[in-house]
Amino acid sequence: MRKEKTGFTIIEIIIAVAIIAALASIIFYYVLGQISKSKDSKIKADMNLLILAGTDYAQIYDTFESFCNTTEARRIFNSIESDEKFCHHTDATWAACAILFQDNSKAWCVDYSGTKKEISANNCKQSISSCN
Helix, strand or coil: CCCCCCCCHHHHHHHHHHHHHHCCCCCCHHHHHHHHHHHHHHHHHHHHHHHHHHHHHHHHHCCCCCCCHHHHHHHHHHCCCCCEEEEEEEECHHHHHEEECCCCCCEEEEEEEEEEEEHHHHHCCCCCEEEE
């Protein structure tokens, strides 16, 4: 009488582990991309709050002098998780920008006129005066 084989061969096990590893790496890459997207969305939402704060500030003081140093602007600005972020004001204008996570060659910019848009990271610097 001949014995029946039971179990898996080593080759079958290696192939199964390789397939699982490939699927796990694809899922991991996708999840990392989604995390970066969500961080960028949070940066944009927080930066957009600065527009509302700037509008309120201008209605009260009729200037943007010291806007970036106000308690409300600092609170909003400090909640932004970007590694590089800037806020600059003059008497007549203010603008703020933050480098995005998913593509660090891009930044999100908001300014006194209500403009909110993506700009080149090269234009996101301490002396930013508008998003145009």
